[in-house]
Amino acid sequence: MPNSAIQTKEVNTTAQQNWWENAVGYQIYPRSFKDSNHDGIGDLNGIREKLSYLKELGIDFIWINPIYASPNIDNGYDISDYQAIHEDFGTMEDFQALLNEAHALDLKIIMDLVVNHTSDQHPWFLESKKSLQNPYRDYYHWADATKDLPPNNWQSFFGGSTWTYDETTGQSYFHVFAKEQPDLNWTNPKVRHEIYQMIRWWLDLGIDGFRVDAISHIQKEPWDFNITDNQWAPFMNVSGIETYLQELKAIFNEYNVMTVGEASGVPHHEAAAWTGDTGYFNMIFELEHCERIGDLGHQKGSVPHLKYTLNQWQTSLADNGWNALYLENHDTPRSVSVYGDDSPEASKALATVLLLLKGTPFIYQGQEVGMTNYPFGSIGEIDATDTIHFYHTLLEQGTISKDALAIATNWSRDHSRTPFQWENTLHGGFSTAEPWLKVNDNYRMINAAQKDLESSSIYHYYQALIRLRKQTDALIYGRFELLLPEHPTIFCYTRTTTTETWLILVQLDREQTTISFPNSWDYSDWKEILTTTEKQPLTEQMILSDYEAHVYRKITS
Incomplete structure (x- = not known):
């Protein structure tokens, strides 16, 4: 069972760091989080109702997906008024109340900044x-x-x-997205002036930062650019973008707020230029680890690719820059379904990997209770525009409807957008009305209320991990090293400072496997601090199975 007690705590002698380096974030997709006015759509007052739940979890800031006025062609990423709240979510007064109450609980609020494009109704x-x-x-x-x-x-x-x-x-x-989302012309200084004024308006309101959407697409190649191997190359991290990013950075620096860039197309070896000492953002989201394997319609995440990619990013930003860590978000399926078998054991194993890496972890709503992918039975249950388009394209190509549905929904964004499962009541306690998307029927067993019924719940394990990472500098600033890099299912790494080393050992599979560590190690030096199963001393040879995770600590001076 989990045991997060540490007998001795490393004194934090590190110079004062940026607050986000020691923080854990929580992403809220407001339409699906909590409905307070019983119209089937989540809202700002629903978030307010659950602030104490988030505080209890141990997170430090909340990233809220777009809540601006919008026709909702792309669920808020098509903005028609940057300085108005969509009526589905409430009012500007509701937002100010949320901001004030969050700050009173020492929780910060990060907004989505969508400036590559607007709505065609703007x-x-x-x-x-x-x-x-x-x-x-x-x-x-x-x-x-x-x-x-x-x-x-x-x-x-x-x-x-x-x-x-x-x-x-x-x-x-x-438009790089839907036709209802025309791209802004960043070469026009008037456009940039308007955008910068809007950014200052929100920052003056008191928010704590931005997640900057699709920012690597704001610069385009000339229209006669010849595409060779990468079809997205004409509008992905194109030369000249640095001019605009420097201007954004200058504004952000005035307010000393947290910024996270969604940096599609930025490879790990260029990441330091985006988030290093002279970079544009405090951290960036990479998209490289989301590789799929398997037959169409039955694809899963690749654990070897996950290890390989995260190792590259950890290594590339080891001395300059900072990682934004995530396994799922509003644009991806549920990680416990992608890399696991929908079980509590798999949820805890993945949490162990994520929360003890170097960087700022982002927990996506429902991840902390083990929410899984939805078993879509028809295309009518889908809202995501890209999934619907993919489905109809497959039909036009001659794919039978059953197979087209399986293929199109396999990796659909709507898996992560189904309403939050709060309790074992109608609609999972999300709303008393029919929700905008169906609630997964497994809400009867998978819900937030289980935390009050089970001391071994996924939620409580997340709490233990969050407490653990904040108790020592090694799990914040310690150097990362991947061990057993070739093993297909074991994710093992160390975090090291001059005074201690932590070893994180996770089996990301149900099958039993045997691993070996160097015979030169003094295994008596290692103490087990946290586990998802029975405690097991670290030894030269170990047998692991069933998504078990172990966290060990060794004092070195």
Whole structure:
């Protein structure tokens, strides 16, 4: 059983660090977190209701997905008014109350900043469409085209062309996501001025930072750019982007807030330029570890690739920069389903890997209670635009509907967007009304209320891990080293300072496996601090199975 007691605590002699380095974050997808007004949609007052739950968990800040006014073509990532709250979520007064109550509990609030694109219903774009001479025309990317011949053959992330033709003006506008999400033209200084004013408005309101969405896409190649091997290359980390990122950084530095860049297309060996001593953000989300293996419709996450990728990022940012750590978010399936078998054991094993790495961990809502993927039975249960598009594309290609559904939903974003399972009551306690997405039927066994019924719950194990990482500098700043790198299911690493070493040993599989450590080690030096099963002394040869995890500590001076 878990045992997080440490007899001696390393004194923190490290110079004062940025607060986020010692923090644990919690991501909230507000539409699915908690419904306070019984309309089937989560809201700001629902988050307020659960602040004590989050404080008890031990987290330090909350990242809230977009709550701005929006037509909701892409669930809030298509913003029509940056300085208004969507009516589904409440009012600006509700947000201010949330901010004040969170701060009273010493919880910080991080907002989503979406500035690669707006909604096509944003006043800027409505003006931009009116004529070639409109003052807002150059707020977006327009190019000569015909209805049947776009300016180039670039493809969007959501499928189809990056261009949509406008009959009124006889040109096409550019969008890397849905056609309802036109990209802003960052080369226009007026656009940047408007964006920077908006950023300052939110920071002056008192928020504690931003997760900056899709920021690596704001610079585009010339329209005649020739694509070779990477179809996203024309709008992913394109040269010249550094000018705009430096301007953003200057504003963020004025307020000393936390910033996390979603840096798609930034490889590990370039990460320090984005998040190092002279980088643009405090940390960045990488997307490289999310590789899939297996047959279409039955794909799982690759544990060897997870180990390989996280090792690269830990190593590349070892001395300069900082990692933003996550295993799941609003754009990915549930990690316990991707890398595990939906069991509490797998949830705890993955939590052990995540929370003791070097960097700032982000827990996604429901991850701390073991929420799993949803068994979608029809495309009508899906809301995600990209999943629906993929499904219909498969049908057009001749795939039978059953197989098309399995393939399209296998990795759907909606797995992580089903409503939070609070308790064993109607709709999982999320709402008294029919929710906007169906609640997984396993809410009867998997829910937050289980923490009050089981001392060995996943929630309590997360608490133990969070407490543990905050008790010693080694689990915050200690050097990372991957052990047993070639093992297909064992994730083992050390965190080391001059005074102590921690060894994190996790089996990410149900099958039994035997591993060996160097015979030169003095195994009597190691003390087991935390485990998901029965305590087991560290020895030269060990047998592990059933997603078990062990955390050991050795004092070196």
